[in-house]
Amino acid sequence: MADKVLMKGNEAIAEAAIMAGCRHYFGYPITPQTEIAAYMAKRMPKIGGVFLQAESEIAAINMVYGVSSTGKRVMTSSSSPGVSRKSEGISYMAGADLPALIVNVQRGGPGLGGIQPSQSDYFQATRGSGHGDYHLIVLAPSSVQEMADLTIKGFDLGDKYRMPVMLLADGTMGQMMEPVSFDNVETKEYDKSWAVTGTKCERKHNIINSLYLKPEELEKENFARFERYKVIEANEAMYQEYKMDDAEICVVAFGIAARVAQNAIDAAREEGIKVGMIRPITLWPFPKAPMLAATDKVHTFISVEMSMGQMIEDIKLATECRRPVELCNRVGGMIPTPDEVLDSIRAAAQKGGNK
Amino acid sequence: MKTTQILIAGFGGQGILFAGKFLAYKGLLEGKQISWLPSYGPEMRGGTASCSVIISDTPVGSPIVSKPDVLVAMNLPSLDKYEDSVVPGGVIFVDSTLIERKVNRTDVTVYYVPSTQLASDNNLGNLANMIMMGKLMDVNGDYNEDGIHAALGKVISARHADMQAVNLKALEIGKNN
Numbered sequence: 080m081a082d083k084v085l086m087k088g089n090e091a092i093a094e095a096a097i098m099a100g101c102r103h104y105f106g107y108p109i110t111p112q113t114e115i116a117a118y119m120a121k122r123m124p125k126i127g128g129v130f131l132q133a134e135s136e137i138a139a140i141n142m143v144y145g146v147s148s149t150g151k152r153v154m155t156s157s158s159s160p161g162v163s164r165k166s167e168g169i170s171y172m173a174g175a176d177l178p179a180l181i182v183n184v185q186r187g188g189p190g191l192g193g194i195q196p197s198q199s200d201y202f203q204a205t206r207g208s209g210h211g212d213y214h215l216i217v218l219a220p221s222s223v224q225e226m227a228d229l230t231i232k233g234f235d236l237g238d239k240y241r242m243p244v245m246l247l248a249d250g251t252m253g254q255m256m257e258p259v260s261f262d263n264v265e266t267k268e269y270d271k272s273w274a275v276t277g278t279k280c281e282r283k284h285n286i287i288n289s290l291y292l293k294p295e296e297l298e299k300e301n302f303a304r305f306e307r308y309k310v311i312e313a314n315e316a317m318y319q320e321y322k323m324d325d326a327e328i329c330v331v332a333f334g335i336a337a338r339v340a341q342n343a344i345d346a347a348r349e350e351g352i353k354v355g356m357i358r359p360i361t362l363w364p365f366p367k368a369p370m371l372a373a374t375d376k377v378h379t380f381i382s383v384e385m386s387m388g389q390m391i392e393d394i395k396l397a398t399e400c401r402r403p404v405e406l407c408n409r410v411g412g413m414i415p416t417p418d419e420v421l422d423s424i425r426a427a428a429q430k431g432g433n434k
Numbered sequence: 435m436k437t438t439q440i441l442i443a444g445f446g447g448q449g450i451l452f453a454g455k456f457l458a459y460k461g462l463l464e465g466k467q468i469s470w471l472p473s474y475g476p477e478m479r480g481g482t483a484s485c486s487v488i489i490s491d492t493p494v495g496s497p498i499v500s501k502p503d504v505l506v507a508m509n510l511p512s513l514d515k516y517e518d519s520v521v522p523g524g525v526i527f528v529d530s531t532l533i534e535r536k537v538n539r540t541d542v543t544v545y546y547v548p549s550t551q552l553a554s555d556n557n558l559g560n561l562a563n564m565i566m567m568g569k570l571m572d573v574n575g576d577y578n579e580d581g582i583h584a585a586l587g588k589v590i591s592a593r594h595a596d597m598q599a600v601n602l603k604a605l606e607i608g609k610n611n
Contacts, residue, residue: 085459085470111474255497256455256470258462342495416500
């Protein structure tokens with residue numbers, strides 16, 4: 080067995096970012112993700128990196144914009160209210176085609192909400208969060224090991240497609256400890272000839288900008304960006320199937336909700352209910368193909384989430400509304416128990432897809 | 435195939451999270467699948483603190499312990515809050531120095547350990563938590579010196595290596611009570 084260490088999810092994100100070559104971290108403290116900043120504050124000075132606690136989330140995201148413009152790997156992290164504040168900057172980065180990793184360790188909302196875990200920033204993350212036509216690649220880990228792996232993957236995807244990437248976790252994922260291994264970490268290098276690094280009078284100026292006053296030009300930029308998004312949708316959707324082979328009911332859940340759902344599915348299987356799970360690992364692009372394929376054998380989908388049914392929209396779009404989608408949820412910092420999920424699976428089995 | 439769900443609860447400062455981390459590391463070093471989840475938030479500052487630890491032969495699903503096989507109650511509010519959640523046939527460890535009442539349940543096994551008193555009698559400061567862990571491992575039949583040494587090496591930083599001996603002593607006192 081490879082040498083594994085116990086780490087909190089938040090710490091695993093920070094260590095993985097360093098391994099991915101990130102040497103610039105800007106942030107502003109907020110529960111439940113402050114361990115990321117604390118880890119960076121400790122490590123960055125020792126490895127020639129920069130840790131800077133900005134005066135606000137808005138300042139932090141604009142520092143990220145600046146470093147990303149120079150072609151360096153850079154990240155910020157926050158929790159729900161803080162990510163709302165960063166959204167303006169995230170939109171600017173999308174408009175300027177700048178990569179970065181933005182971590183959201185979600186807590187209950189809206190408003191200041193609470194500090195307990197939530198998944199209610201689903202729309203904010205998957206619909207782009209700020210103004211204008213754009214997407215973020217959204218990665219949703221469901222174990223501490225995945226928090227590390229997807230952090231590294233996030234930096235690669237951001238560089239590959241020149242766009243901001245969001246790691247969408249929640250308070251439980253950030254605070255829990257599990258074994259994690261950093262063996263076989265591989266990161267790729269991408270062409271960054273677009274970066275502003277000084278021309279040395281040898282090349283034309285690179286310009287990083289999101290302002291296009293001529294509508295024809297701005298339209299062209301938008302069209303080109305969405306062509307790239309099509310490529311991402313075709314190639315980068317990630318998901319994991321659990322006991323789907325003979326499933327007649329399909330639970331859809333991500334992050335901590337998927338962990339809870341797994342217990343419920345095991346319990347339901349013991350009762351003879353044929354239930355499985357499709358766990359989206361990317362929330363954008365949403366793994367549409369396996370869900371559409373599942374409509375052939377599944378009579379009911381159940382969205383298990385810690386939000387008010389936000390993911391149902393994506394499940395209905397993916398399945399073209401061919402099957403009913405039920406909701407099993409808790410919100411405001413509450414986490415569904417395996418028994419609650421089991422009850423909704425039993426109810427779906429009883430209804431058998433009849434409305 | 436076995437999965438043990440453990441809930442350790444008390445008030446902030448009793449080393450609840452540390453005790454859980456020790457158990458988790460011991461499990462990890464013994465090749466088990468484990469998860470550790472603390473309660474977090476304002477309740478940690480002087481109020482109640484709790485920690486879910488799962489040690490399993492198979493991959494851990496939900497890291498949240500809502501029906502513990504083992505409850506370690508280090509103060510009265512914790513026993514009041516979690517007594518009913520323990521699975522029938524489960525085990526409850528009670529710090530009988532701080533909790534004067536008895537457990538009401540009759541379908542669980544209960545061990546009353548005056549761990550806070552034992553810690554103070556033996557000059558072990560606030561190591562009531564580790565006295566309890568010693569008792570817990572003894573009851574579970576997995577008190578083994580090698581695993582304990584290795585796990586302590588992981589949870590006690592090199593800077594505080596001198597704390598190893600007192601932690602070991604606390605574990606032993608727990609085992610022998």
